[in-house]
Amino acid sequence: MARTVDPEQHRRRRVHIIESAVWLFATKGFAATTTADICRAAGVSTGSLFHYFPSKQAVFHAIWELDQVEWDAVVAAADADPDPWSALMAIVDKFAADAAEPMMAGLLVEIIAQAHRDPGFAAGLAATDRRQMAVVADLVRRLREAGLADPGLPDDEAARWVMTLTDSFLGRGYPEPDRDPVEATATVKLLIARVLRYAGPVEVRSD
Amino acid sequence: MARTVDPEQHRRRRVHIIESAVWLFATKGFAATTTADICRAAGVSTGSLFHYFPSKQAVFHAIWELDQVEWDAVVAAADADPDPWSALMAIVDKFAADAAEPMMAGLLVEIIAQAHRDPGFAAGLAATDRRQMAVVADLVRRLREAGLADPGLPDDEAARWVMTLTDSFLGRGYPEPDRDPVEATATVKLLIARVLRYAGPVEVRSD
DNA sequence: GTCTATAGCCGGATAGAC
DNA sequence: GTCTATCCGGCTATAGAC
Structure with missing residues (x-):
């Protein structure tokens, strides 16, 4: 009861954001990709993005870990x-x-x-x-x-x-x-x- | 008399700026290198930099041409x-x-x-x-x-x-x-x- | 030709309501 | 957990005195 939230959903959302970001990083480069770009691609708001990742770099690192x-x-x-x-x-x-x-x-x-x-x-x-x-x-x-x-x-x-x-x-x-x-x-x-x-x-x- | 300025000096200054920028681009990357960084490294002012090059990209391109x-x-x-x-x-x-x-x-x-x-x-x-x-x-x-x-x-x-x-x-x-x-x-x-x-x-x- | 000063913009990250 | 609104800093490039 303490946790009503599915940790699996949390993971899936993370992966979804990562997958949206991969495409942008690959085509535009890390520096030229803005967090707003990532939010738009993933369909989440700025606040949400920074709820799942502490920084833009962290999103990049996560890609590598997935691989x-x-x-x-x-x-x-x-x-x-x-x-x-x-x-x-x-x-x-x-x-x-x-x-x-x-x-x-x-x-x-x-x-x-x-x-x-x-x-x-x-x-x-x-x-x-x-x-x-x-x-x-x-x-x-x-x-x-x-x-x-x-x-x-x-x-x-x-x-x-x-x-x-x-x-x-x-x-x-x-x-x-x-x-x-x-x-x-x-x-x-x-x-x-x-x-x-x-x-x-x-x-x-x-x- | 029309041109009191040595075109050779113009070229040398350009090269000097380029050589200062190379180091920064190589170590920090293009995006992370600011024009202010280049100015500081080359010992010139913002105004001067943009007198010699129309943009930051132009500095980068010039490196390649020198090579x-x-x-x-x-x-x-x-x-x-x-x-x-x-x-x-x-x-x-x-x-x-x-x-x-x-x-x-x-x-x-x-x-x-x-x-x-x-x-x-x-x-x-x-x-x-x-x-x-x-x-x-x-x-x-x-x-x-x-x-x-x-x-x-x-x-x-x-x-x-x-x-x-x-x-x-x-x-x-x-x-x-x-x-x-x-x-x-x-x-x-x-x-x-x-x-x-x-x-x-x-x-x-x-x- | 070179400087100082600053315009004008946009970035990453946060605050706080819901 | 997710959103909107916004801060704050730093960026490129320009304007204009000298």
Whole structure:
């Protein structure tokens, strides 16, 4: 009786505000997005917004936290896959799919820009990145121990280079309309194979 | 007599303001940098600033234009070098040196962020990038025709991947203190060799 | 050409009724 | 919990004396 309010509803409203804000941050940038913009997009008033979040920055941070949940599933899938190469390719596909959402590219740029200024945020970003890198490094190790790859580099360094290649999905900072995402993915897989000196067959097209 | 004022002095003052602003944009970001900040850093008054530049954006654009001059020299040197591999490595070194300046990384992030919002600016960025890519593609062609490399990809696509690897100098968006720039450069050269299937010797250390 | 002073606007965040 | 109304600060850019 003390709490008549559904905590679940509270969470849902929060998520709704976050999802409205993501689009704005990605297209206009963090600084150029006003709290009024967010309120309009989410259909709430200023007062409500600041009831759910203490500041504009807090809304931005919450976006990042939401994304972590998705990655947990990806990591779990990679660990469960008995074939390390297919697990690695699944991760590559996940990166490619993320980057294909036009919003994601703009958002990531904004996240990196924030990290360059806010050390605390940078630390969180670094932690996430290390987690992702550890998963990839583990897959490289499994490939190497199975005799399927010989990067000639420490596993973690090799993982870093794999992720450098997947970063290319984000493009070079400007629209490249003539670039075919499917082909780009295939090329990344090919180059990962070369960099790791992978000995197995590289699936070039999945359809 | 009509003009008592040295146009050269006008140019020097402009450059001075630009150089003061670069630092601020790189560390605080474009939006968070106020025109008052720029004035203070450059030691001029508000009125003067807007005498030299019509807007804050114009200051930012001018930075980019200044950088172009530097690149012209790099391009000329690459064309003149009879050895395409050493010319390519010189370009890699130039990218590495740029990224080693801590300011440059922050500035580039800001430039990319701007490009995501301002189509006109993005077009300029794309043009510069194409110019750089064309130089690299030409070097790949020369390597290929000399029988020293066989990327198995079109030259321009191979050039794109070379530049993807050099992008890694900029890091992953957060400080990585344990990363040795000299070693990173050597690794990039090694990976470029693998990606291009370069047949010649890879200089691993220059000192 | 350079300054001081300030216009004019809009931002994030709060107060307090309901 | 949600709203309306509003504060307060700081911003870009301009005006006008020198």
